[in-house]
Amino acid sequence: xxxxxxxxxxxxxxxxMAVLLALGASGHAHATEGAASLYLLGSGxxxxxxxxxxxxxxxxxxxxxxxxDAKAEREFPLNGNIVAGLDATIVADFTTLLFVxxxxxxxxTLAVGVTAPLGAPMxxxxxxxxxxxxxxxxxxxxxxxxxxxxxxxxxxxxxxxEKVHLELSSMINVPVGNYREGQLANLSLHRWAVDGSAxxxxxxxASGWDLSxxxxxxxxxxxxxxxxxxxxxxxxxxxxxxxxxxxxxxxVQGYYARQISNDNGVLGPFRGETVAVGVTAATNVVxxxxxxxxxxxxxxxxxxxxxxxxxxxxxxxxxxxxxNLPQQ
Numbered sequence: 001x002x003x004x005x006x007x008x009x010x011x012x013x014x015x016x017m018a019v020l021l022a023l024g025a026s027g028h029a030h031a032t033e034g035a036a037s038l039y040l041l042g043s044g045x046x047x048x049x050x051x052x053x054x055x056x057x058x059x060x061x062x063x064x065x066x067x068x069d070a071k072a073e074r075e076f077p078l079n080g081n082i083v084a085g086l087d088a089t090i091v092a093d094f095t096t097l098l099f100v101x102x103x104x105x106x107x108x109t110l111a112v113g114v115t116a117p118l119g120a121p122m123x124x125x126x127x128x129x130x131x132x133x134x135x136x137x138x139x140x141x142x143x144x145x146x147x148x149x150x151x152x153x154x155x156x157x158x159x160x161x162e163k164v165h166l167e168l169s170s171m172i173n174v175p176v177g178n179y180r181e182g183q184l185a186n187l188s189l190h191r192w193a194v195d196g197s198a199x200x201x202x203x204x205x206a207s208g209w210d211l212s213x214x215x216x217x218x219x220x221x222x223x224x225x226x227x228x229x230x231x232x233x234x235x236x237x238x239x240x241x242x243x244x245x246x247x248x249x250x251x252v253q254g255y256y257a258r259q260i261s262n263d264n265g266v267l268g269p270f271r272g273e274t275v276a277v278g279v280t281a282a283t284n285v286v287x288x289x290x291x292x293x294x295x296x297x298x299x300x301x302x303x304x305x306x307x308x309x310x311x312x313x314x315x316x317x318x319x320x321x322x323x324n325l326p327q328q
Contacts, residue, residue, distance in 0.1 A: 037218060038152070038173045038193040039235055040064075040094075041255045042299050042312065044214030045280055046241035049167035049199035051109040051158035052100045056323035060096040060316065064119075065089075068301070068310020081184065083141075085126025088308060092119030092187065098154065108159035117149030117177070121185040141184065149187030150177035165201040169216075170194065181225050191230065192221035208243035210251070231261035231271065241280065250281045253297065259306075272306040292319040 052058055069087040098113035122144040150173050158167035172195075177188035197216030204210070214237045220230035234257065241251025259271040278299035285292050297314040 037233060037257075038171065038189065038220075039195045039197075039216060039218050039233070041235060041237070041257055041274070041276070042253065042278065042297055042314065044197070044199060044212070044216075044237040044255075045239040045253045045297065046210045046212055046249070046251050046282070047165075047201050047203055048212040048214045048237070048239065049158060049165040049201035050203055051111060051156065051160065051165070051167060052098070052320075053103075054323050054325060055100050055103055057321040058098040058100065058318065059321050060098065060318045062094040062096075062317075063315040064092045064094060064312065065314075066092075066310060066312040068308035070308050081128050081182070082130040083125040083128050083184070086308065087124040088310075089122045090119060092117060092121075092149075096154070106157065108157050111154070111156040111158075113154040115152040115154065115171075117152075117187050118147075119149070119187050120144060120146045121187060123184045125184065143184035145180060145183070145185045147180065147185070147187050148178045150175050150189055163202055163204050165203055167199045167201075168197070169199070170196045179225070189223075190225060191223045194219045197235075205243075208249070210239070210241045210243075210249075212241075213238045229263065231259050231263045233257060233259045233272075239280070241282075247284050248281070249283075251279070253278045253280055253299070255299075272304070274301055274304045274307060276301040278312075287319070290319060292317065 067089045071085070094115050094117050096113055096115045098111050100109060100111045103109045122142075124140075124142045126140055128139070128141050153172045153174065154169070155171070156167060156169040158165060160166075173189055173191070173193040175188065175190045175192060177190070179188040179190040180186050195216055195218040197214055199212065199214035201210060201212040203212075216235050218233040218235070220232055222229040235255065236257070237253065237255040239251055239253040241249050243249040254275075254277045256275045258273045262271065276299045278297055280295060280297040282293055282295040285294070293316075295314070295316040295318070297312075297316070299312045301309050301311070303309075
């Protein structure tokens with residue numbers, strides 16, 4: 001069903017997991033600095049716990065577009081600035097390489113990988129209330145940049161039965177991306193962050209139905225340049241999808257996320273919360289003799305606290321680069 005016959009590469013990065021935009025993924029994040037988070041909400045969709053079926057190397061690319069805003073009376077900490085009246089459009093590319101060295105590690109399948117973010121955050125603010133160093137500013141400001149984010153390391157371990165699949169995963173944000181100090185538009189979180197998640201899928205190829213759920217906890221570190229220490233977060237996702245043929249599947253997704261510990265910054269606790277619903281569809285094709293999958297997702301945020309509110313669109317392409325197929 002979906003792209004799981006070829007073995008998913010991990011659109012969950014961010015779980016393409018990945019990932020995270022420093023105002024960038026604010027459309028799928030919580031309060032924290034820049035309203036951004038490591039875990040990319042919406043990435044744990046259909047077949048969230050289904051691992052690649054054989055050893056090999058898998059490639060995944062996610063094109064992610066988000067558009068959201070916040071009212072002028074809502075203030076946000078943003079890369080050393082305090083801003084009001086925030087409007088953001090983000091176009092980002094998350095490229096993941098996933099290596100599956102074993103399908104019999106602790107009785108399950110082991111996968112390790114890395115996600116590299118690249119994108120163009122475009123931000124407008126009604127006012128910059130406080131700039132880096134404490135300077136007071138009031139002018140309307142716009143900032144945009146084509147920039148790289150922090151690389152994200154991935155580790156996954158999954159087990160499967162006839163229909164039930166379980167997966168444990170972890171990812172770590174390594175703050176070595178292109179951080180534009182003091183600027184509004186960034187993809188880099190510029191802080192260490194670690195996410196641990198668990199997923200379960202009831203996946204029945206015979207009927208075409210997939211029911212999946214995923215939950216996780218994100219530990220956030222401190223941005224040493226701004227001194228902002230972001231609080232920790234929890235996230236929960238669920239999806240139901242039906243395969244109508246070997247080539248096409250359609251489903252619905254939803255997610256809920258909440259910050260459970262306080263930020264340590266100039267705006268006080270600044271805890272965030274969000275809930276969203278969306279739809280997803282996938283098609284399986286053969287390209288040059290290799291199975292590949294295209295998946296789209298669209299999400300609408302229904303309610304938010306201390307964060308932007310908007311919509312996101314995803315286009316995910318997954319394909320195996322090499323597979324250690326069993327001898328016939």
